[in-house]
Amino acid sequence: MNDRFPIDLKVNGQRYQVDVPVYRTLLDFLRDDLGLTGTKECCVVGECGACTVIVDGRTVNSCLMLAVEADGGEVLTVEGLAAGGRPGPLQRAFLEHGSAQCGFCIPGQLMSAHGLLLENPHPAAAEVHEALAGNLCRCAGYEQITEAVLAAAEEVGG
Amino acid sequence: MNAETIGADFPRTGGLSRVTGGQQYVADIKVADALQVKLVHLDCARARILSVDKSAAEAVPGVRFVMTADDLPQPVPRFGPHASDRPVLAAGRVNYHGEFVAAVAAETKEAAEEGARLVKVEYEELPAIFTVDAALAPDAFLVQDPAIRRAGDPLANTNKFAEHRFGWGDVEAAASAADLIVENRYAYPMVTHFAIEPHACVAAPDGDGVVVWSTNQHPFQLQKILAKALGLPLSKVRVIAPDLGGGFGGKQWPNIQPLLAFMALKLGRPVRLVLTLEEVFQQVRRTSAEVRIRTGVKSDGTLVFQDIESNFLVGAYADIADRVVSKGNYLAAGPYRVPAVRIIARGILSNTPPATAMRGFGVPETAWAREMNLDECALALGIDCLEIRLRNLARYQEEFVPGDTPADGRWEQTVRRAAELIDWGKPMPPHCGRGIAVAAKSGPTTGLSYATVRLLGDGSVIVFSGTSDMGQGARTVFAQIAAEEMGVAVDRVSVVMGDTSVVPYDQQTSASRSTVIMGTAVLNACRDIQGQLRSVAAHRYGVDEAAVTVDRGVVRLTGEELSLVEVAKAGLGKMGGEYVGNGIGRKDAVPDHPLQGTAAFFEFNCTAIEVQVDPGTGELTVLRHVTVGDTGKSLNPMQVRGQDDGAAIMGLGHAMMEHYIFDDAGRVRNLGAIDYRIPTSKDLPLELISEQVENGDGPGPYGAKGVSEGSILCVAPALGAAVRDAIGIAIRDLPLSPERVWRAMRDGK
Amino acid sequence: MQAFAYARPESIPEALALLAEHGSGAHLLAGGTDLVIALRNGSLRPTVVIDLKRVTGLSPAIRREDGHLCLGATTVMRDVERDAEVLRHFPALAEAASWVGSVQIRNRATVVGNICNASPAADTAPPLLVYGAVVLAVGPDGERRIPINDFFVRSRQTTLPAGSLVTGIELPLPAGRMGSAYTRLTRRRGTDLASVTMCAGVDGAGVTRLAYGSVGPRPVLVCDESGVLADPAAPDEVKAPILEEMLAGASPSPRSMRAGPEYRLAMLRVLGRRALQTAIDRLAKGMA
Numbered sequence A: 001m002n003d004r005f006p007i008d009l010k011v012n013g014q015r016y017q018v019d020v021p022v023y024r025t026l027l028d029f030l031r032d033d034l035g036l037t038g039t040k041e042c043c044v045v046g047e048c049g050a051c052t053v054i055v056d057g058r059t060v061n062s063c064l065m066l067a068v069e070a071d072g073g074e075v076l077t078v079e080g081l082a083a084g085g086r087p088g089p090l091q092r093a094f095l096e097h098g099s100a101q102c103g104f105c106i107p108g109q110l111m112s113a114h115g116l117l118l119e120n121p122h123p124a125a126a127e128v129h130e131a132l133a134g135n136l137c138r139c140a141g142y143e144q145i146t147e148a149v150l151a152a153a154e155e156v157g158g
Numbered sequence B: 001m002n003a004e005t006i007g008a009d010f011p012r013t014g015g016l017s018r019v020t021g022g023q024q025y026v027a028d029i030k031v032a033d034a035l036q037v038k039l040v041h042l043d044c045a046r047a048r049i050l051s052v053d054k055s056a057a058e059a060v061p062g063v064r065f066v067m068t069a070d071d072l073p074q075p076v077p078r079f080g081p082h083a084s085d086r087p088v089l090a091a092g093r094v095n096y097h098g099e100f101v102a103a104v105a106a107e108t109k110e111a112a113e114e115g116a117r118l119v120k121v122e123y124e125e126l127p128a129i130f131t132v133d134a135a136l137a138p139d140a141f142l143v144q145d146p147a148i149r150r151a152g153d154p155l156a157n158t159n160k161f162a163e164h165r166f167g168w169g170d171v172e173a174a175a176s177a178a179d180l181i182v183e184n185r186y187a188y189p190m191v192t193h194f195a196i197e198p199h200a201c202v203a204a205p206d207g208d209g210v211v212v213w214s215t216n217q218h219p220f221q222l223q224k225i226l227a228k229a230l231g232l233p234l235s236k237v238r239v240i241a242p243d244l245g246g247g248f249g250g251k252q253w254p255n256i257q258p259l260l261a262f263m264a265l266k267l268g269r270p271v272r273l274v275l276t277l278e279e280v281f282q283q284v285r286r287t288s289a290e291v292r293i294r295t296g297v298k299s300d301g302t303l304v305f306q307d308i309e310s311n312f313l314v315g316a317y318a319d320i321a322d323r324v325v326s327k328g329n330y331l332a333a334g335p336y337r338v339p340a341v342r343i344i345a346r347g348i349l350s351n352t353p354p355a356t357a358m359r360g361f362g363v364p365e366t367a368w369a370r371e372m373n374l375d376e377c378a379l380a381l382g383i384d385c386l387e388i389r390l391r392n393l394a395r396y397q398e399e400f401v402p403g404d405t406p407a408d409g410r411w412e413q414t415v416r417r418a419a420e421l422i423d424w425g426k427p428m429p430p431h432c433g434r435g436i437a438v439a440a441k442s443g444p445t446t447g448l449s450y451a452t453v454r455l456l457g458d459g460s461v462i463v464f465s466g467t468s469d470m471g472q473g474a475r476t477v478f479a480q481i482a483a484e485e486m487g488v489a490v491d492r493v494s495v496v497m498g499d500t501s502v503v504p505y506d507q508q509t510s511a512s513r514s515t516v517i518m519g520t521a522v523l524n525a526c527r528d529i530q531g532q533l534r535s536v537a538a539h540r541y542g543v544d545e546a547a548v549t550v551d552r553g554v555v556r557l558t559g560e561e562l563s564l565v566e567v568a569k570a571g572l573g574k575m576g577g578e579y580v581g582n583g584i585g586r587k588d589a590v591p592d593h594p595l596q597g598t599a600a601f602f603e604f605n606c607t608a609i610e611v612q613v614d615p616g617t618g619e620l621t622v623l624r625h626v627t628v629g630d631t632g633k634s635l636n637p638m639q640v641r642g643q644d645d646g647a648a649i650m651g652l653g654h655a656m657m658e659h660y661i662f663d664d665a666g667r668v669r670n671l672g673a674i675d676y677r678i679p680t681s682k683d684l685p686l687e688l689i690s691e692q693v694e695n696g697d698g699p700g701p702y703g704a705k706g707v708s709e710g711s712i713l714c715v716a717p718a719l720g721a722a723v724r725d726a727i728g729i730a731i732r733d734l735p736l737s738p739e740r741v742w743r744a745m746r747d748g749k
Numbered sequence C: 001m002q003a004f005a006y007a008r009p010e011s012i013p014e015a016l017a018l019l020a021e022h023g024s025g026a027h028l029l030a031g032g033t034d035l036v037i038a039l040r041n042g043s044l045r046p047t048v049v050i051d052l053k054r055v056t057g058l059s060p061a062i063r064r065e066d067g068h069l070c071l072g073a074t075t076v077m078r079d080v081e082r083d084a085e086v087l088r089h090f091p092a093l094a095e096a097a098s099w100v101g102s103v104q105i106r107n108r109a110t111v112v113g114n115i116c117n118a119s120p121a122a123d124t125a126p127p128l129l130v131y132g133a134v135v136l137a138v139g140p141d142g143e144r145r146i147p148i149n150d151f152f153v154r155s156r157q158t159t160l161p162a163g164s165l166v167t168g169i170e171l172p173l174p175a176g177r178m179g180s181a182y183t184r185l186t187r188r189r190g191t192d193l194a195s196v197t198m199c200a201g202v203d204g205a206g207v208t209r210l211a212y213g214s215v216g217p218r219p220v221l222v223c224d225e226s227g228v229l230a231d232p233a234a235p236d237e238v239k240a241p242i243l244e245e246m247l248a249g250a251s252p253s254p255r256s257m258r259a260g261p262e263y264r265l266a267m268l269r270v271l272g273r274r275a276l277q278t279a280i281d282r283l284a285k286g287m288a
């Protein structure tokens, strides 16, 4: 036992084999160690969702997860949503619907929305509200966010 | 006007980086070699500091420095926008829960945290004042030492920070002519901004000066305050304020920045601090208020007087709160024709987190009282609550506050539209109710913005503006204006903001001013270029300048129309180059005006709400929430809707669930996201409708007025009225939590 | 966050050995949604954190076994709320799980973690009490079955013997027809800690079980065997005193920020009546 621990994981498709301090949260690991600052920090108690990422297909609060817990897993962050640098359908829908105001909550909202569409390609508005209830937006663009998620589902799901 | 540019739902300039995670907020910026800072504060509201022992903290590996007041110039420098009352670090005393007494700088966040935990502060806890009554009690101690009050302040030996008196007409005479007088007290609790981006600051030595990255709405005000505190010329203080992750007024005035600047200069190294959300709650909040209001009406509902006494509880330091008190109360009698008005408004100091600007700037607090009380008059007289508003509403161009800007919109149109959208008058099922309320807020009363526009050799454009984009979308609007005037596509325009060394001066980003004042500066900068092109065209085509007009991307010669860019390119010739235009937008001060100036425009809003009350639990379901604002002209309707929806939901949060909870010793108990609740996607009205009235009657570009605050102004009274309509009881305290509504139903009052 | 050691045992004996070695300095990690907060704010300063997620035998799967359904030590809320067997036989548990935090939280938080923290407001506790769940534990002295009603002591304290860990929760499949429902009171509709939790279960024999929480040091289970509460035809005046007696065990703290004691007690009654009614309706519809 040590206070550092070797981990081997994929982030946005890229493999990393590194030693991390065991107390490092996944959030700090992404932001400080990998420089992936798209994932945001606000409450650090699992309430705001700004830090939401997808681990092995499920949305999680990266502020409540230790980096060592992601060992062997696959992490997807907002930076991974744009395939080949081109914004994906959800991102385009957020742009077109004016869903991003200050933008600070948006990476988290996008990841929750992405997680939702993975499980449920044709959500109803209430299902979007439920899936995104853990993502606070103080600009409170909830309506425009929901519209964007529904539009993206339409586009992708046909 | 090019309908594809102005008035179009143009996607946000800077939107792409916001949806890809590329946007660099202050906390995302890597500054090489930066030390991490952690603040030390005490778990009490007021204390005398006896000693600070740094030794254990300094022994933590990685800790480089523990800063206390002793490490600052003596006496400890103080700063503030209104009075220089706030010390850079607590000097001998702690005056509110969360005031920082020391700061630890370390190589890692963990070491800074551990160091902060180990700084040993010996202190004597003192009783604290955290209510209006306690502050005004005859034997109350003074929250502020008179020595730090403004010189000659006659109130220096009281806890009143200031007392403002506004009004006109003779209230006493009017009272004797009133058919009905209704008097009540209303309370508005302490709430906080809760921007999702916590406040952050990085400061670094920069040659013989300092550079500060800060989550800041007013980079130029911060620059001025830092220069004064540090004794440096403005040119040696560079403030970089990247786009904010939400501001809402909470990021206007400095709190941690002077400390960081002193630390950076002392250590000769960059220092970085990101506040925890809990700490943010301890640094910024809205003023809370207790308002006693006496309203006199004729039996037909005509207002004859308003007599208002407001006590706004501000924090231990004034920050900008006194301006909130004066501006929020100046229009306390509302957008109505009232023959006699008397307003006494006090800012009262207390041992609580500093109250600062917040969306609505004092108006939600007074609108809550006035609109609820007006309903009580209407009900007592048997007059419809919509009717009483329409009867008293100021008409277009009516000078409803003597000597000030007359009503600048057809407000009855706004109110009628809201009433229509909420189906006013239609019967409702049991346990349901409807309410309607109006409010107006003065836009800026003074303002000064400079803008520079560069039309580059290939016809693309850069706008330089000192406005901060915190989500309201100023970047997009400026890009639209420049695109319209230069006749280029919006995506050919870049907007540079937020760096005092790069962009020209802007007074501030507040009071929904930017579209109007900075927008005018951008427009004028474009006109400067258009003027240059007039001579270019005249010269080139051999005509008289008088025969050339340049407007919105088009150069007109007699019988010929050319694109502005074409003429510009031709004018540059082989050498290339560019055109530089400068523009100013200003709202001049008015001597002796109680607010230093008249309103540039009014943000007028009507909110109507339909609610269902759970008779067992008191829980509210907002069935429909209608908000209609008068925008003059919506330059980007999609962004306007974002602002209107957002302010409406924030207002619902205040009205339904938000408030600071204090313990007996004046500590805030519900710091942070777990016990301070704001609306989530599951707390929305079942239907939210926002609409805008556009008559092109605003002073800004293309007839625009400011938006961004209107929708928050009267949510609480609209909801309060709806709840009263549903349960038959008026509740005069906020928030309308299930427990409060249940209690009212149980007690029948 | 301060340093601690991290261990990732692969077997139950290995996990038990770590617990034995580190005693009270050891802390178990399953979902981590509460633990990481406590580690960050310093309210817990363990010497070692033992991550149970890779232990064979502590799987996240929900298993149907002879006469019961078994939740694993690492079964997360999100799986419970959507599991067909849970929805069919234990709908109140699915409801409770679905109201814990946000989707992100429910993707990590485990039911076992929820009960081991023993928060009086734990959402899954009332349904587990009503359904007569059994906590399966293993320790130095071997395996042990603890009826859930004997498990809770007070916030952060259970009867789980030191050095033991919970390997799962067994839910006996109802022998006959049953109707059940879970409800709670919160400050907002979005994710929130409950100010009152309430679960009602009514079976074909007329027995009514109520379990409620957030109104005292631990969740409370009470039972009415008279058949009156379960009787859809019994008038309110007859039910009221019985209900009153069943709810007498509530003693909400006056210190809570979420709601005052008076309100909580009143709401306990409102929610009690509502949950009971839903349970009766579900029984009638044959919905479990």
Ligand code: FES
Binding pocket: A040, A041, A042, A043, A044, A045, A046, A047, A048, A049, A050, A051, A052, A061, A062, A063, A064
């Ligand atoms: S920062 Fe992780 S939920 Fe708020």
Ligand code: FES
Binding pocket: A099, A100, A101, A102, A103, A104, A105, A106, A136, A137, A138, A139, A140, A141, B196, B245, B246, B471
């Ligand atoms: S866009 Fe600003 S917090 Fe959501």
